[in-house]
Amino acid sequence: MKRSTKSTIFKFEEPVEKRQKVEIVSQSSQVQSETSQEIKHYEPLENGIYWTKVSVLDEKYNEKALYLFDLINRINPIASIHFNFNMDVNFIIRNYPRRCREIPISLVIGRHHSSSLNNSIKQLKLSNVITATAKLPIPYGTHHTKLSMFESEDAVHVVISTANLISEDWTTNAFYYARAPFKESEHTAEQSTSKLAVQEVNPFQRDLIEYLKKGYSNSSAWKLVKYWVDRLSHGVDFSAIKDRIIASVPGRHLGSKMHLFGHMKLRKLLSQKFLPEQLKKLKVKICQFSSIGSMGGNPKTWLGDQFLDSLSGGKEFSTNISTSLKLIFPTAEDVRTSLEGYMGGGSLMNYEETSNKQPFMISYLHQWRSDKLGRTHAMPHIKTFTALESADGDSKPAWVVITSANLSQAAWGTLERTNSRKKQLFIRSYELGVLLCADDHPELERLPLPYDLPLTKYSDSDRIWITDGTFLKPDINGNSWSRPE
Numbered sequence: 001m002k003r004s005t006k007s008t009i010f011k012f013e014e015p016v017e018k019r020q021k022v023e024i025v026s027q028s029s030q031v032q033s034e035t036s037q038e039i040k041h042y043e044p045l046e047n048g049i050y051w052t053k054v055s056v057l058d059e060k061y062n063e064k065a066l067y068l069f070d071l072i073n074r075i076n077p078i079a080s081i082h083f084n085f086n087m088d089v090n091f092i093i094r095n096y097p098r099r100c101r102e103i104p105i106s107l108v109i110g111r112h113h114s115s116s117l118n119n120s121i122k123q124l125k126l127s128n129v130i131t132a133t134a135k136l137p138i139p140y141g142t143h144h145t146k147l148s149m150f151e152s153e154d155a156v157h158v159v160i161s162t163a164n165l166i167s168e169d170w171t172t173n174a175f176y177y178a179r180a181p182f183k184e185s186e187h188t189a190e191q192s193t194s195k196l197a198v199q200e201v202n203p204f205q206r207d208l209i210e211y212l213k214k215g216y217s218n219s220s221a222w223k224l225v226k227y228w229v230d231r232l233s234h235g236v237d238f239s240a241i242k243d244r245i246i247a248s249v250p251g252r253h254l255g256s257k258m259h260l261f262g263h264m265k266l267r268k269l270l271s272q273k274f275l276p277e278q279l280k281k282l283k284v285k286i287c288q289f290s291s292i293g294s295m296g297g298n299p300k301t302w303l304g305d306q307f308l309d310s311l312s313g314g315k316e317f318s319t320n321i322s323t324s325l326k327l328i329f330p331t332a333e334d335v336r337t338s339l340e341g342y343m344g345g346g347s348l349m350n351y352e353e354t355s356n357k358q359p360f361m362i363s364y365l366h367q368w369r370s371d372k373l374g375r376t377h378a379m380p381h382i383k384t385f386t387a388l389e390s391a392d393g394d395s396k397p398a399w400v401v402i403t404s405a406n407l408s409q410a411a412w413g414t415l416e417r418t419n420s421r422k423k424q425l426f427i428r429s430y431e432l433g434v435l436l437c438a439d440d441h442p443e444l445e446r447l448p449l450p451y452d453l454p455l456t457k458y459s460d461s462d463r464i465w466i467t468d469g470t471f472l473k474p475d476i477n478g479n480s481w482s483r484p485e
Contacts, residue, residue, distance in 0.1 A: 042074045045177055047241060049402055049448050052163060052173045054378050056339065061374030068095040068170055075157050077150035081106040081228055085144045086113050086164040089120045089129065106224040107131045110143030132221035134430060138250045141428035144411065146404045149228055155181040156236050158208065160434050162382045162404060169347065172378040174450060176402055176434045180236040202238035207245035209233060210260065215249045215430055242440040244269050246401055248411060248431035258425035262413030263310035266401065266435065270313035273437050279317040282387040282398050288328035288451060290381045291349035293408020299360050306415050311387060326391060326455055327361065330368040330379060331462045332471055337377065341475030344379035345465050352466050365464060366455040373450065382450050393453045396438065396446040403433020
């Protein structure tokens with residue numbers, strides 16, 4: 001990839017604010033105030049999970065939280081690429097320090113938002129920003145992955161996020177950060193065509209390269225992605241990273257290949273990371289998400305069968321769904337009393353038609369509560385999955401997945417039988433997440449979760465948030481919420 005040195009004049013327009021006057025994450029003022037500090041030298045970020053800042057909260061709740069500008073400023077990139085479902089190029093460029101705004105920036109997006117993105121780039125005359133569209137071979141599938149990679153002078157930086165690259169999304173979200181420094185004997189991707197020896201490839205590194213190749217090699221995006229595959233493959237040291245990637249790629253993955261992606265990849269990794277007696281002790285599985293997809297008319301169709309089996313590390317370790325499975329999704333009252341009122345539910349996707357077909361969900365639902373992080377009233381767009389011995393406040397997560405994947409078959413995949421009676425995993429969408437296991441992080445007292453334990457179960461009067469529902473009781477701004485005509 002050639003470095004862009006051409007001078008570009010940027011004329012940025014602030015995006016139309018669709019939310020109420022209390023700006024939960026208004027980064028524009030943060031960017032302006034940081035301009036004079038852009039050359040400040042920071043210590044490298046530690047690998048791990050970070051929350052996104054919620055500006056109206058007390059600073060103690062933002063201690064391990066970053067704005068996107070903070071993150072990019074500390075990385076100080078010379079090249080970058082972003083994969084996402086939805087992007088606002090104005091928002092993206094404003095969150096690069098001025099010294100970095102002319103570096104090569106690649107954007108990979110699904111066809112649903114590609115036209116508007118390309119139009120914005122043309123209007124702003126951003127000659128250093130290149131876009132490509134991910135292939136979507138299966139109906140109703142989406143390019144939902146939220147991955148950013150940056151190259152700096154001394155490392156490659158991988159950011160796996162739960163947020164779209166739009167201002168509204170950098171509220172109650174999170175991201176996983178990993179830094180892979182260049183080796184002393186580094187050969188650039190252009191200088192070296194040899195493959196790394198098998199024993200030198202870190203599993204995280206191999207997972208990421210495998211996802212990029214499988215997901216984009218047969219699409220127009222490959223000409224942008226290939227540079228990063230080469231960069232990840234040569235001269236970078238991932239040895240400090242023990243976490244594993246859980247990716248989804250659209251398609252039907254047959255036989256042994258069905259363990260490469262989706263919930264079957266999680267199942268395989270858990271069975272490798274934990275002993276059988278450890279898996280049997282993890283009796284509680286908690287799924288926290290911001291969108292609910294179709295899962296069938298009863299829990300045994302998918303949720304309490306193959307998906308729960310994968311959360312358990314295999315069928316032999318799966319526990320009773322009625323006692324083990326806990327789901328977290330905001331109630332209508334959670335949304336009404338949130339910092340943004342009903343507008344805070346705009347990114348919580350649960351449509352009435354689908355919800356009515358899955359009445360069993362109410363038995364497993366728990367409210368969104370995040371008092372320890374000060375985020376109870378900031379509606380979550382984050383997605384996390386975990387397992388514990390019990391759901392009380394003392395039990396520690398044995399593992400956590402932070403991911404773009406919500407609770408749906410399209411995201412995680414569903415097992416099918418072929419004519420030969422062999423099984424295959426059918427996935428509609430692109431997703432990306434990372435698995436962290438407690439034993440791999442002895443430096444942490446416990447793996448981070450975005451919500452409080454013990455959980456707060458829905459009461460008899462609680463109503464689940466319905467995106468296209470009608471809610472007449474005024475919210476914090478005096479507004480009601482009505483289904484579109």
